Amino acid sequence: MKRQELLFEQPRTLFASTPVEAEHGARDAVRLLVTTPSGHQHATFADLPRFLSAGDLLVANESATLAASLEARGPSGSYTLDLSTRYAEGLWLAEPRWDPAHPGPMPIESGEEARVGDATVRYVAPYPGIPRLWFITADRPLEPILQRAGVPIHYGYVQQVWPLDAYQSLFSRVPGSAEMPSAARPITSKIREALEAAGVRFTSVLLHSGVSSLEIETDQVEEQAVYPEPFEVSSATADLVNRTRDGGHRVIAIGTTVVRALESTWTPDGVRPRQGFTRLFVHPGNPVRSVDGLLTGFHDPVTSHLAMLAALIGLPRVMEAYREAIANGYRWHEFGDSHLILRK
Amino acid sequence: MAQSSNPVTPAQAEHVALITGASRGLGFTVAEFLARQRWTLILTARHEVPLLEAVKRLQATGASIRALPGDVSQDQHRRDLVATVRRVGRLNLLINNASELGASPFPALVDYPLDALRRVFEVNVLSPLALIHLCLPVLRKSRGLVVNITSDASRGGYPGWGGYGSSKAALDLLSKTLANELREAGVGVVAVDPGDLRTQMHQDAFPGQDISDRPLPEVTLPFWAWLEGQDPLRVSGQRFEAQGTVWEVPA
Numbered sequence: 224m225k226r227q228e229l230l231f232e233q234p235r236t237l238f239a240s241t242p243v244e245a246e247h248g249a250r251d252a253v254r255l256l257v258t259t260p261s262g263h264q265h266a267t268f269a270d271l272p273r274f275l276s277a278g279d280l281l282v283a284n285e286s287a288t289l290a291a292s293l294e295a296r297g298p299s300g301s302y303t304l305d306l307s308t309r310y311a312e313g314l315w316l317a318e319p320r321w322d323p324a325h326p327g328p329m330p331i332e333s334g335e336e337a338r339v340g341d342a343t344v345r346y347v348a349p350y351p352g353i354p355r356l357w358f359i360t361a362d363r364p365l366e367p368i369l370q371r372a373g374v375p376i377h378y379g380y381v382q383q384v385w386p387l388d389a390y391q392s393l394f395s396r397v398p399g400s401a402e403m404p405s406a407a408r409p410i411t412s413k414i415r416e417a418l419e420a421a422g423v424r425f426t427s428v429l430l431h432s433g434v435s436s437l438e439i440e441t442d443q444v445e446e447q448a449v450y451p452e453p454f455e456v457s458s459a460t461a462d463l464v465n466r467t468r469d470g471g472h473r474v475i476a477i478g479t480t481v482v483r484a485l486e487s488t489w490t491p492d493g494v495r496p497r498q499g500f501t502r503l504f505v506h507p508g509n510p511v512r513s514v515d516g517l518l519t520g521f522h523d524p525v526t527s528h529l530a531m532l533a534a535l536i537g538l539p540r541v542m543e544a545y546r547e548a549i550a551n552g553y554r555w556h557e558f559g560d561s562h563l564i565l566r567k
Numbered sequence: 568m569a570q571s572s573n574p575v576t577p578a579q580a581e582h583v584a585l586i587t588g589a590s591r592g593l594g595f596t597v598a599e600f601l602a603r604q605r606w607t608l609i610l611t612a613r614h615e616v617p618l619l620e621a622v623k624r625l626q627a628t629g630a631s632i633r634a635l636p637g638d639v640s641q642d643q644h645r646r647d648l649v650a651t652v653r654r655v656g657r658l659n660l661l662i663n664n665a666s667e668l669g670a671s672p673f674p675a676l677v678d679y680p681l682d683a684l685r686r687v688f689e690v691n692v693l694s695p696l697a698l699i700h701l702c703l704p705v706l707r708k709s710r711g712l713v714v715n716i717t718s719d720a721s722r723g724g725y726p727g728w729g730g731y732g733s734s735k736a737a738l739d740l741l742s743k744t745l746a747n748e749l750r751e752a753g754v755g756v757v758a759v760d761p762g763d764l765r766t767q768m769h770q771d772a773f774p775g776q777d778i779s780d781r782p783l784p785e786v787t788l789p790f791w792a793w794l795e796g797q798d799p800l801r802v803s804g805q806r807f808e809a810q811g812t813v814w815e816v817p818a
Binding site: 309310311312314316333334345347348350351352358360450451458487496497498499500501502503 | 599600603604605627628629782783785786788789792793795796811812813814815816818
């Protein structure tokens with residue numbers, strides 16, 4: 224697939240900059256676009272139970288968001304250091320940025336040091352194929368510094384930093400994501416109860432999300448380097464997924480992170496319990512087999528997330544849905560509207 | 568604010584690795600990645616000049632580097648290496664990376680000169696085992712990890728690759744068996760297939776061919792970063808593909 228195929232015109236006026244509950248009181252006040260084989264329907268998130276059936280299984284990500292954005296002081300002055308993924312004690316993948324709105328690349332050199340809180344971090348090596356990300360080593364654990372001084376990672380389209388709670392969902396349990404797995408954000412206890420009363424079941428996987436989805440830079444989408452993320456699929460979850468499939472019901476991922484985790488455990492006999500780091504890149508050449516649907520947000524042009532949607536329902540249908548969303552003023556990004564994609 | 572230009576933290580200063588075949592290619596890339604994290608390194612390679620050049624580059628990181636040129640198939644050289652390890656007093660990571668490709672161009676097994684095959688097994692199978700023998704007391708004390716560098720040729724059955732491939736298959740089984748035997752001693756053993764890389768060794772395996780489509784050894788850095796974070800006993804007995812899709816921790 225060529226990168227241009229994932230391009231679309233995205234009006235910046237559609238970027239959501241505020242959590243919906245700050246304006247409308249409830250997280251489920253966002254809109255819901257439903258894409259099925261028979262077309263697209265417009266709804267509000269509170270209508271979600273209407274589109275699911277008894278026996279369907281919703282799979283959430285129980286990774287909680289870290290306050291992963293820190294201020295660093297180094298040879299280039301003060302700048303933002305967003306932690307992406309913890310690899311080992313004191314060894315992280317991180318993204319240095321001029322500031323939240325300006326990504327760099329910064330003129331960093333291997334061996335360069337910076338002060339972060341009471342720690343000294345040193346740049347070890349750029350990530351192969353993604354030079355804006357660096358492995359950094361710290362002279363003491365960074366977790367306590369995140370707790371004291373970190374703020375949630377945020378970008379230019381968000382005018383203020385919201386409290387960390389705004390970046391957690393009903394399912395957030397294990398801290399470790401640099402960026403919020405945001406698809407579950409609009410699910411309130413009330414919606415969850417309504418779904419359960421209707422016979423829809425819930426389970427969860429763990430995938431600690433790294434910094435934001437990258438714009439694909441290679442001409443051929445499949446050649447883009449993607450970085451790995453820690454994940455875990457338990458035997459109880461694998462069991463539920465397989466029994467749901469065997470029973471002819473639908474498995475629906477809440478978020479692209481869940482698709483990545485479940486697909487990383489796929490075998491010809493279904494999914495299996497597995498944990499580690501996954502580098503899986505789900506694109507149309509790597510079709511989705513473990514899920515029948517995806518509840519997600521709206522994704523930027525030319526991103527790996529968009530390639531995943533194309534793997535799920537084919538690119539023409541994705542682009543059709545996005546035209547529909549733009550024409551109807553749906554809002555983008557972590558505080559934006561929702562998209563339920565069902566392939567059967 | 569008191570700030571040293573080379574802050575050495577106790578936690579990092581304690582990390583020590585012995586890497587064979589460290590003057591170039593994958594061995595050098597891993598050495599550089601660890602040196603930039605201020606690991607103490609003990610390095611070896613057969614040829615003195617490239618090894619000393621490599622050491623000069625690595626010392627620029629501020630890490631403590633000791634290098635001994637020599638052939639890992641020589642008993643005396645292995646004893647010298649391990650004497651250095653003992654003086655340092657710790658060994659968190661032993662990377663058996665030095666490998667012998669064998670007769671070139673690759674002969675079919677039916678035509679394989681046995682002396683060349685003996686040399687392949689000497690370097691790729693017996694030498695890593697002999698180093699493990701000698702390092703065991705300090706590995707045990709450090710609860711260290713042994714990494715044996717393997718190859719997809721160990722499973723492929725590719726014509727012409729039978730000499731090198733069978734030695735790596737032997738190394739794979741040796742790794743798996745040692746993992747079971749050394750578990751009680753607290754020492755982990757893994758085999759790592761780095762995948763095809765743009766290195767001199769890969770060029771030697773494909774003489775005269777253009778290998779510029781293969782990635783540089785840096786492509787494996789995320790894997791090494793991940794491996795650093797693993798408990799040696801949790802991953803012991805596994806065979807990893809550094810360029811594979813999933814790096815799995817057994818349940």
